[in-house]
Amino acid sequence: MSSNLTTPTSPPPPVPPDSALDAASGVRTLHRSPSRTLRGGAEAADSSAAMHSGSLSQTLSAMSLAASGLALGGGVSGGAVDDEALSAMASAAAAAAKAGVRNTAAKRGSRGAGEYASRPHTNASASVAPPLPPTMAGFPLHVSTRSVPTATVARGVSAGGTYVERRAPTPAMYWARMRTWGARPPPMRSQSLNVVGNNIYVFGGWNNTECYNDVYVLDTETMFWSRMATSGDAVPPCRAHTATAVGHRLFVFGGGDGTQYFSDLYVLDTRSYVWTRARVVGAGPSARRTHTCFHYGGFVYLFGGGDGHRALNDLWRVRTEPDAAGAFVWEEVDTRGGRPFPRGYHSSTLVGNQVVVFGGSDGHECFGDTSLLNLDTMEWTHIAIDPPLTRLAHSATLVGMYLFVVCGHDGADYANHVLMLKLDTLRWETRAIYGSAPMPRGYHACALLDGRLWVHGGYNGQEVFDDMYTLELSSYAYLPQVPEFAIGCHR
Numbered sequence: 001m002s003s004n005l006t007t008p009t010s011p012p013p014p015v016p017p018d019s020a021l022d023a024a025s026g027v028r029t030l031h032r033s034p035s036r037t038l039r040g041g042a043e044a045a046d047s048s049a050a051m052h053s054g055s056l057s058q059t060l061s062a063m064s065l066a067a068s069g070l071a072l073g074g075g076v077s078g079g080a081v082d083d084e085a086l087s088a089m090a091s092a093a094a095a096a097a098k099a100g101v102r103n104t105a106a107k108r109g110s111r112g113a114g115e116y117a118s119r120p121h122t123n124a125s126a127s128v129a130p131p132l133p134p135t136m137a138g139f140p141l142h143v144s145t146r147s148v149p150t151a152t153v154a155r156g157v158s159a160g161g162t163y164v165e166r167r168a169p170t171p172a173m174y175w176a177r178m179r180t181w182g183a184r185p186p187p188m189r190s191q192s193l194n195v196v197g198n199n200i201y202v203f204g205g206w207n208n209t210e211c212y213n214d215v216y217v218l219d220t221e222t223m224f225w226s227r228m229a230t231s232g233d234a235v236p237p238c239r240a241h242t243a244t245a246v247g248h249r250l251f252v253f254g255g256g257d258g259t260q261y262f263s264d265l266y267v268l269d270t271r272s273y274v275w276t277r278a279r280v281v282g283a284g285p286s287a288r289r290t291h292t293c294f295h296y297g298g299f300v301y302l303f304g305g306g307d308g309h310r311a312l313n314d315l316w317r318v319r320t321e322p323d324a325a326g327a328f329v330w331e332e333v334d335t336r337g338g339r340p341f342p343r344g345y346h347s348s349t350l351v352g353n354q355v356v357v358f359g360g361s362d363g364h365e366c367f368g369d370t371s372l373l374n375l376d377t378m379e380w381t382h383i384a385i386d387p388p389l390t391r392l393a394h395s396a397t398l399v400g401m402y403l404f405v406v407c408g409h410d411g412a413d414y415a416n417h418v419l420m421l422k423l424d425t426l427r428w429e430t431r432a433i434y435g436s437a438p439m440p441r442g443y444h445a446c447a448l449l450d451g452r453l454w455v456h457g458g459y460n461g462q463e464v465f466d467d468m469y470t471l472e473l474s475s476y477a478y479l480p481q482v483p484e485f486a487i488g489c490h491r
Contacts, residue, residue, distance in 0.1 A: 171475035173418075174435035178468045182225035185216045187466040189459040192243035193445030194250055196270050200447065200454060201245075203268075204238045204255060207464050211237035211257040215268065218468070220449060232275035235266050240289035240344075244300050246320045251300050254288050261287035261308050265318065265328060278322075284330035285316045290344030294355060295320070296375050301333075303357065304343050311342030311362040315373075337380035340371040345443075347396035349403060351423060354487060356403060358421075359391035366390040366411030370421075372487060383488065385426055389419060393442030397453060400479025402429075406455060406471070407441050414440035414460045418471065424490040438469045451477030 185191075191205025191212075200218040204211065213235050215228045241255025241262070250268040254261070263286060265278040285291075291305025291312070299317040306312060315333040322328050346360025346367070357371045368388035372381045394408025403421040407414070416437045420429045444458030444465070453471040457464070473479075 173431060173433045173474055173476060174472050175433060175437045176435055176470050176472065177438075178223060178470055180218065180223045180225055180468055183216070183227040184225045185214070185227075185457070185466060186212070187464040188212065188457045189443035189464050190239040191445050191457055192241060192252070193447050193454070193456055194243050194245040195447045195449045196245055196248060196250075198449070199270075200449065200456075201243070201250065201270065202445065202456060203243055203250070203252065204241055205457065206237075206239040206257075208459075211239050213237040215273070220454075228273050230268070230273045230275055233266065233277040235275050235277075236260075236262065238262060238289075242291060242293035242302070244293045244295050246295050246300065249320075251293070251295075251320070253293060253300075253302065254285070254291060254305065256287075256289045259308070261289060263287035278328045279326060280318075281323075281325075281327040281329055283332075284318075285314070286312075288312060292346060292348035292357075294348055294350045296350055296353070296355075301348075301355070301375075303348055303355075304340075304346060304360070306344040306363070311344055313339045313342040315339070333378060335373065335378045335380055338382070339380060340369065340382070341367070343367060345392045347394060347405070349396045349398050351398055351403075351487060352484070356396070356423075356487075358396055358403070358405070359394060359408070361392040361411075366392050366409065370426075383426060385421070385428065387428070389428060391415075391419075395444060395446035395455070397446055397448050399448060399453075399473065399476060401485050402476075402479060404453060404471075406446055406453065407438065407444055407458065409442040414442055416440040423487045424485045426488050426491050433471070435472075438467065439463075439465070441465060 185202050185205075187207050188202075188205030189207070192201075192203050194201045194203075198220050200220060202216040202218070204213060206212065215230055217226045217228055218224070219226070235252070237257050238255030239257065242253050244251045244253075248270045250270065252266045252268065254263060256262055263284060265280060265284075267276045267278055268274075269276070285302055286307050288305035288307045291302055293300055293302045295301075298320055300320060302316045302318075304312050304314075315335060316330055317333055318328050318330045340357055341362065343360035343362050347356075347358050349356045349358070353374060353376050355373045355375060357373065359369075360367050368390035370383050370385055372383065373379070374381070389405075390411045391405060391408040392411070395406045397404045397406070401423050403423060405419040405421065407416050409415065416439060418431070418433060420431065421427075422429050438455060438458075439460055441458035441460045444455055446453055446455045448454075451473050453473065455469045455471070457466060459465070
């Protein structure tokens with residue numbers, strides 16, 4: 001493979017575009033949403049940019065109103081809005097508890113203080129906000145190290161004297177680095193992370209030197225890691241693959257190792273830990289990595305990625321159950337409305353019967369566009385969101401009517417920001433987030449479980465991480481209980 005991208009000359013190293021995602025040739029007829037040209041050079045393979053009754057109803061309404069008051073561009077200063085909304089949401093949370101809604105924050109306390117022991121005990125006056133990417137200048141983004149009111153200060157004594165532990169108000173979100181035990185996964189990037197029951201499954205990934213094919217399981221009740229002994233068909237070490245949870249099974253497709261790109265479909269039974277290489281009949285997707293997959297209506301869908309020569313924007317699907325002969329059959333899906341530009345390292349998030357495709361890169365540009373695919377009509381809709389915030393190698397997770405976009409690369413630098421796209425208004429919002437945020441990174445893995453976002457591993461251009469962070473959603477954990485909504489219904 002070859003690349004026509006130049007090598008960066010100044011640190012920190014930008015996201016390294018994947019030669020797998022060189023721009024596809026052909027005439028582009030769609031209007032391009034604003035994007036950022038990638039500043040950077042090539043690195044081997046995909047080290048790259050290429051790629052959810054009376055009193056309860058009232059409570060949820062109050063929380064929805066509080067959340068909507070935080071929208072950007074409302075003509076109120078960010079600080080004032082945050083304080084008002086946090087107060088309103090505190091009242092809503094209290095009402096929810098009284099109404100019998102499960103209080104996930106209280107459940108956290110029952111697990112002991114060990115998992116929060118790594119929260120920093122710093123002088124808030126010395127906190128420094130991380131620099132904002134150029135596309136976000138002027139917006140009141142959250143500051144993870146923001147000081148909290150003295151009324152919420154907890155006590156504590158260290159060996160070197162006294163200190164105070166600054167804790168977040170009850171309804172506020174906060175970051176915590178988790179203490180885990182057992183056979184922890186090594187530092188890795190471009191791995192997959194899935195939730196099955198109360199367990200988190202991590203598969204594959206690489207450390208910039210070698211790829212892995214191990215399966216690690218984290219019991220989120222005990223915070224204990226296990227490296228599972230698997231049997232069945234041999235699965236090659238890989239990175240930038242996809243793993244899609246369907247019941248107790250994980251469907252793993254594609255990925256690669258070095259200059260190799262894979263097109264095999266494997267299924268892991270998480271009850272027996274037996275791997276099965278699916279017997280596929282007929283044509284299927286080309287070998288690729290940095291694509292995305294999701295499960296809907298009895299199918300695993302696949303979109304985009306890169307094949308080592310160009311970026312892709314094709315759409316395929318395969319039934320999650322084999323046919324009478326025991327074979328799996330892929331089919332390419334025809335769509336209307338014009339597909340998004342070819343890309344990899346984007347996100348595809350299922351929202352009802354639609355999938356939201358955001359960001360990514362073709363190896364030259366970091367995209368900030370957003371497209372919707374209706375999976376019942378197979379029609380694409382391309383929406384303009386102001387401002388267009390560019391991201392690649394990020395994660396995007398549905399929480400109620402919000403899309404939580406965490407970390408990633410904005411085309412110039414790695415980020416550790418949490419961006420919230422409110423899907424009914426299609427507007428970006430921000431929140432005050434407390435605690436110790438992860439270092440800026442991309443190529444991490446993220447999932448939602450039990451009122452928290454779990455963020456594992458990743459890469460910042462210099463270091464590959466092995467840490468596990470959680471974003472405690474607190475009052476926002478009730479958002480999935482909000483009634484159904486239509487994307488863009490309040491735009």
